Amino acid sequence: MSKRIKLTEEGARILENMLGHFVAETTGVYAALVSSSDGHALAQWSQSELHGSKLSAMSSSLLALGESLSRESGQQACQYVIVETLDGFLVDLRVGERMVLTVLARKDGSLGLLLSACHQLAEELSSRIRKE
């Protein structure tokens, strides 16, 4: 079994469409990216200019650190790494074992709603990818 992730053009388009719907429908969200666990950009949807490949590598590092910190602290599996800024939120979470979802949002909505929307999208992406 190959451990490689290689999206077909069709696969990437499906992911981008899902991200696009999510951005359009979720309060405050202006960008969403899917990356591989080891930091390669796979798909993104953004309302503004973003350096996708940099954000993918950084998200992979940050989530790996969050998971490492959770383990070190003796807490259960890390669910989200959340960065709160003056402008908004950056959220990183796993999509299955081999992918990462990054969501960028302004501070329009509540963080709780944002996280639950991110969680649901990650599940949808994960089951969609398993079907591919």
Add this chain to the structure above:
Amino acid sequence: MSELKFIFTGPPGVGKSTAIAAVSEFAPVVTDVLATDELSDIKAQTTAALDFGEITLDDGEKVRLYGTPGQRRFSFMWEILIEGGLGLVILVDNSRPDPLADLDIYLENFSGFIRDTGAVIGVTRMESHPQPDLDDFAAHLERHGLALPVLEVDIRRREDVVQLLDVLMMTCEPA
């Protein structure tokens, strides 16, 4: 009290995480994630953020050891990790297609840090891949105007990693 901090870098799979685990007094902090590119044919996991371990020298001084991710896409971590560092260990895997070109990547990207501190080069897997040999490495460094120590190492062996650190300490010691 002066704090000693050394950084391990080099290409993916060379053994940065293994080296730190071989000498650290506690189970090192690891941030390995599943590899999904060509590296996954050789190795299931890769370091996405850092490795961290600690070793106490004979004189009681603690040395903090940080490993970097190897891939250039994680170079923003390189910048973060060298902060406050006193020396660099560059590991080179002699079984890769072009070890000297690999070395150049790290010499180039860490050039300022190497100039300000010191560096030592550890060449791995030489028993199965003897070329380029240590003289070739020395000649290559000389062409870059650098005189850095180059050692053959098996970083799975604690003594070899300790030796790298000893040589690095001597290199970094202010005259």
